[in-house]
Amino acid sequence: MNQLLLIAASEWRYWLQSRLALGGALIFLLLFVVTSLLSALRMEAENHSRGHQQTEAENTFLSQPDRHPHRMVHYGHYLFRTPAPLATFDPGLDTVTGQSIFLEGHRQNTVMFAESAASADFGGLSWLSPALVYQLFAPLIxxxxxxGSIAREREAAVLAPLLAIGISGRKLIAGKALALQSFVLLLLCPLVSSCALAMGEGESPVALLLLFGLYFVYLTLWLGLTLLASTLLTKRSTVLLTMIGLWLGFTLVLPSIAVNSSSSANVAAGKIESDLTMLADLRKLGDGHNANDPAFKKLRSDLLKKYGVERIEDLPVNYRGIVALSAEKKLTNVLNDYADARMAAELQQEHQLENYGWFTPALAIALASRSIAGTDLAHYHHFQREAENVRFSFVQGLNRAHAESxxxxxxxxxxxxxxxxxxxxVDASHWQVLEKYQFQTTDISKRVASASTSIQKLIIWMLITFVILLWRSGKISL
Known part of the structure; x- marks a missing residue:
């Protein structure tokens, strides 16, 4: 153990003398602070803006005067997706997916995007986040x-004396790994600060521990790859060029290929095509605005039989409201079927993308990080489903007021x-069918389940790398 500590201490002395560790840590800290500040400002502005707009939309709906209930069905309501607590660290898909949706009767609208000026305000660094700093730049440092951990010793003719005095190759690698691992822990300190802020906003401690563990495994993997290259190759220049090429391939080239390949391999039907097919199915259900539509003939006869009357004018309920209730329910079932099919196609593309995690750990960490942070595709779908539940609930509440009041x-x-x-x-008190809404991330167990495949890939990547490193360290030669 003493020898391991001496080797690690010697490595740190070299770094400090050459200012490598200090320079690397300062560059990383500067990048992290700048991106954290920009991300925090952006998310704080988005959170305040969306929260304020949500309150305004609710107050506007609830303050409407007495009206015909079906007019309120078409008056509609807005929902806004506020950022998750960990979106400051990893915004994920927040900047490329819609954040608000207009809810109204008889249709499911598309989620809308924020103004384009929202990202332009932060210039060219608007795409960079603290999570990307860890995914892209921490491995580079x-x-x-x-x-040069092993190649440097070989070039300086120090490796032979070290092996001669009884320091085995494995012990030498372990000492170098200990030094690099301590530097990895130093790099992870800013992540702890981000996690502490997220905890203050109500994030689960389990999510924060998982996020820390994910990036610990990811950076440890890069540590192992670097030591393996330094062990296999004889010259530092060759090692550096090889690792830079590997970094470019893993973090930039392969993820881009994966995204393009997944999109082209699983082409989803276009919106126009889907809408035309859906409209054809909706026409078969009948027109909910026309109580005399033949599609509601059975509903009419059943209703007259139920209440024992011969004319709809003698019913104790408003037949037009009953038609609206029935039509909206049938229409919503069809709309949900098409929405589920679209989401399934999008998930299929993401699962295809996940498979590329076997070829690049950078993709695996990106997907796992988004899932744990609550900024992934699953949470975008979660928002859409919640929005539909709110839409159906208040529309049917208004339709019941139409039928009964x-x-x-x-x-x-x-x-x-x-x-x-x-x-x-009808009296404006019927507008109280609208409930207050605030978007929340799903339970941590669901987020872990969503990230489990990518987490497994990361762990397997790390285990394979260190198994090869352990085998190769016993064969270190001059």
Missing amino acids: IILLGY LSYLDDINRSKDEESWQRAR
Whole structure:
């Protein structure tokens, strides 16, 4: 153990003398601070803006005067997806997916994007986040520190005396790894600060521990790859060029190829094509605005039989409201089927992308990090499903008010004159069917399940690297 500590201490002395460790740590810290500040400002502005707009939308809906309930169905409501607590560290898909949606009767609208100026305000660094600093630049700093670990000793003719005095190759590698591992822990200190801030915003401690563990495994993997290259190759220049090429391939080239390949291999139907097919299916359900549509003939006969009357005017409920309730339910089932199919196609593309994690750990860490942070595709789908639940709930609540609080005769005669129009309104208290909404990340167990495949890939990558390193360290030669 003493020999391991001496080897690690010797490595640190070299780094400090050459200012490698100090320079690397300062560069990384500067990048992290700048990106954290930009990301925090962006997310704070987004959180405040979306939260404020959500409150305004709710207050506007609830403050509407007495109206015909179906007018409120079409008046609609907005929902906004506020950023997750860990979005400051890893915004994930937040900047490339919609954040607000307009809810109304008879249709599911597309989630809308924020204004383009939101990212332009931060210039060219708007795409960079603290998570990307760890995924892209932390491995590069580890490479710059560790590429000469063994090759340097070989070039300086120090390796032979070390082996001669009884220091085995494995012990030498272990000492170098200990030094690099301590530097990895130093690099992870800023991550702890981000996690502490997220915990203050209500994030689960389990999520924070998992995030720390993910990046620990990822950077340890790069540590192992760097030491392995330094062990296999004889010259430092060759090691450095090899590792820089590996870094470029793993972090930039292969992820881009993976994204393009996944998109082209699983082509989803276009919006226009899907909408046309969906409209054809919706027409078969009947027009909910037309109570005399033949599609509702059975509903009418069943309703008359249930209440023992012969005319819809004698029903104790408003037949037009009952038609609206039935039509909206059938229509929503069809809309949800198409929405589920679209989400399944998007998930299929992501699963295809996940498979490329076997070829590049950078992709595996990116997907796992987004899942744990709650900024991945699953959470975007989660928002869409929650929005649909809110839409269906308040629309059906208004349709029930239409059926139960407005007489059929007043409803069909509402266009006769002003007095008739006033009688066809219901009290504004019925607008209370709208509940307050705030987007929340899913339970940590669901996030872990979503990230499990990518986490397994990272661990397997690390284990294979260190098994090869352990085998090769016993064969170190001059």
